[in-house]
Amino acid sequence: MWNNQPIIDWISREGRLFEDPVALLDGLMATLNGNGFEIARMRIALQALHPQVAVWSYTWDRQTGARLREVTHSIHESNSYFGSPIEEVNLHGKPVRIRLAKINRADHHHVVGELIDMGLTDYYCTRVTFSGNRWCVLTIATENPEGFSDDDVERFEALLDQVGLILEIHITKRIAQSLLDTYLGTRTGKRVINGQIRRGDGETIRAALWFSDVRDFTVLTETLSADQLLQSLNAYFETVEGAVREKGGEILRFVGDAMLIVFAQEDGDTSETVCERAVAAAQEALSALEITNTNRVADSLPPLKFGVGLHYGEVIYGNVGGAHRLDFTVMGVAVNRTARLETLTKQIGTPLLMSDVLARHIAAPTVYCGEYPVKGVAEPLKVHALESAMSTHSENRQKG
CATH class of the missing domain: 3.30.450.40 (GAF domain)
Known part of the structure; x- marks a missing residue:
């Protein structure tokens, strides 16, 4: 038996x-x-x-x-x-x-x-x-x-x-x-499941920060069907996600058509490491979207464009919210500055801008675009762009 x-x-x-x-x-x-x-x-x-x-x-x-x-x-x-x-x-x-x-x-x-x-x-x-x-x-x-x-x-x-x-x-x-x-991101999800769940739980970290949003999104909402609009947003989100994940970044929040992304400086990382990753991810996402746009135009859909602001600084990374509904996010002046940098991409006319702080931590040559006063920031932001991007932008303007 x-x-x-x-x-x-x-x-x-x-x-x-x-x-x-x-x-x-x-x-x-x-x-x-x-x-x-x-x-x-x-x-x-x-x-x-x-x-x-x-x-x-x-x-x-x-x-x-x-x-x-x-x-x-x-x-x-x-x-x-x-x-x-x-x-x-x-x-x-x-x-x-x-x-x-x-x-x-x-x-x-x-x-x-x-x-x-x-x-x-x-x-x-x-x-x-x-x-x-x-x-x-x-x-x-x-x-x-x-x-x-x-x-x-x-x-x-x-x-x-x-x-x-x-x-x-x-x-x-x-x-x-x-x-x-899926809903919080790999690093954040791990923190939550390991017990970092109380309101006020958090830590101070240093990170390269990314804020981006879609250009002319209001026009898209008024000219595309609901299915086309969702497909367009997902194409943009997927393009950015692929580039960001490959470079070690994490999408922390979607705000309509905008994205807040963090390249956290963890054990073994330097400030240069995370800043280089953020810039490389932005360049890859912008290049990948050009390929996506070729297919969209062939399908009689409008091309997608987005702007990216990059900054490096210290943020609080943790739980905020009400007693029964929390959000795990990053907070601090660095986040606001990153969002303001993205807004300036429309004014300056280039899709990728960065703070002088982040520009000092990357090897690629940059162009100083000037100081710009922005809402919610006491001092004007010192803004840089990649030299290669500005050269291309200048050439395209001359051709136009």
Whole structure:
């Protein structure tokens, strides 16, 4: 008579303490196989709550151990999913058992043939039920020439409730982290989930700051349909996000068509490092938008333009708000100056301007544009632009 107690004990004492699902799966498989199972491959498909990712798929095999694959939403419209055992289990909720060594592969979904090519002889796919009418799909396969015995399957099914407990903990935590990353940003989301949640919690940091907004946005709202306007905004946001993420920046806030972005000076960073990253990200975003605009014009849509103000300084990074609605943001005079710099891009006629403070921390030559009095700042702002941008701007004006 088989005994699952050692596996249940491991789950309740050790398995539940793992922070990383990949490490958990490695430990679980070592425990299962060490207690009489002969499982060569396991896959756990957890439904994500993420704008790009539909499924977090964790797969373990003897050769590579556990690994994570993020599967996009398009999977549910693909031939890899239609007609597969996983789709059948999702639709009907009943387990699927396929004795791989005893079937005609032509009668089954192509994924079954792929399992046979791996040398697997038996396959079992089932749901693991969570609270709130949610579930994940879990599959196991073996290389044993005899396949799984009926006792193996029954014994495994008896463990699903215990396995489900720790999987639900992990998927709940991962969804929470994913939502925080999506709506607050990776660094900010991590601070919140680690407990920095009380009003007034915060710290003083040094950072390169970015403020940008779309040119002629009012005109766009009056001339484009709602769908076209949303598509236009998303094109702009996506262009900026791609450049900013690559350079280590974080979008902290959307304000209509405006964006507040932080390149925080963290351990190992210098003031020069974060300022160079901010400038490089701005240049890349502006260049990338030119490509986007080529496609927009071809689709009879107006081109998008935006201005960027960059500054470097000290800000308070933390929680503000009411008792029941908080915002994690940056505050301080440096933020106001950054926004005012962006406003000056319209007056000076170049899309990228920076403070004299930031200009001193980058290697690229800049042009001093002058001192400009702005609202809310006691002293006039000393404004710089990239020399290369101003040269191009001057040439274009002469051609015009």
